[in-house]
Amino acid sequence: MVRITIDRFEEDYAVCEDERGENQRALHRSELPVQAKPGDTLLFVNDQWCIDTKETDARAERINNLFSKIKRRNNP
Secondary structure, three states: OOEEEEEEEEOOEEEEEEOOOOOEEEEEHHHOOOOOOOOOEEEEEOOEEEEOHHHHHHHHHHHHHHHHHHHHHHOO
């Protein structure tokens, strides 16, 4: 199963990273769901990219928790 995350959009392309953040690939916006946005995790299922909402939400929660820890550390 191929899983990638949209890092950003550049013109008509989405710059995406693999799960480890080691490899990047560009996908044309026409290949993606219309509502896709940076930070969304995508799965390639049945020859099309779909938003993995569970993983997108879990990833956002992990990132928010890290920011909260950093904020608490810097503001004792």
